[in-house]
Amino acid sequence: MRIIIIGATSGIGREVAKLYIAQGWQVGIAGRRAEELESLRKEAPEQVFSEVLDVTLEDAPCRLQSLIDKVGGMDIFLLSSGIGKQNPTLTPDIELKTAATNVEGFIRLTTAAWHFFEKQGYGHIAAISSIAGVKGLGIAPAYSATKRFQNTYLDALDQLARMNKLNITFTDIRPGFVATPLLKDDNYPLLMKAPQVAQSIVKAIQQKKRIVVIDWRYRILVFFWKLIPHWIWVRLKVKN
């Protein structure tokens, strides 16, 4: 079996890649940092293939195709690339860069994977969004809004695939806080470890879950979070 993981140079994507490598899969890994890709590729050169790819650039779909060719095909596409920063001063540059990666880049790569699977006749598109999409977060407007965008976009693709009678499966993975370079420091509540989160992700993909919140504590939190009325939510001082 063959999986392509975009955003496998660090954090969650890298841990997921390691698990698939351990299971004997053919694994295609991508991201912007060539040396990080190379260090992982070297761990299992007969199984791992890499491609430098920036989701914000127009050549990303061609680079994805080149990676698929190196791997010899694609059964599962996993998008783990993403950026996120708190931005309480609402610096426009941070907001726009976040949208370029998490919205534009997300569309660019999921549509490329969709068209590949459409031609192939089957496939599985999985993406790591976040629980941050549940409600607009004042301290991270673009991050929370782009994650909500990803949730909705996958819903839309799922409906479109059924309308067009395509055999494409979708998995929307929504973790809570995970200790990765994205968070920069450990000062977050209910912080999870990336290798454990990666295990839950592999399981959810294998079970073809449509939506998965990781872990059970965050499932409870999200349940209650959704119940907070808007007029209360906008008055809450939500920090990390």
Ligand SMILES: NC(=O)c1ccc[n+]([C@@H]2O[C@H](COP(=O)([O-])OP(=O)(O)OC[C@H]3O[C@@H](n4cnc5c(N)ncnc54)[C@H](OP(=O)(O)O)[C@@H]3O)[C@@H](O)[C@H]2O)c1
């Ligand atoms: N950590 C958390 O608490 C948490 C919680 C919920 C959801 N998530 C989501 O999980 C995903 C993975 O994040 P992480 O926590 O594992 O952080 P991370 O360690 O910073 O990983 C982010 C990955 O995205 C890649 N990436 C970023 N910009 C890219 C671009 N323009 N083109 C290609 N690849 C790009 C990075 O690779 P390069 O830098 O090499 O390009 C890296 O491999 C993100 O979508 C994030 O929003 C994280």
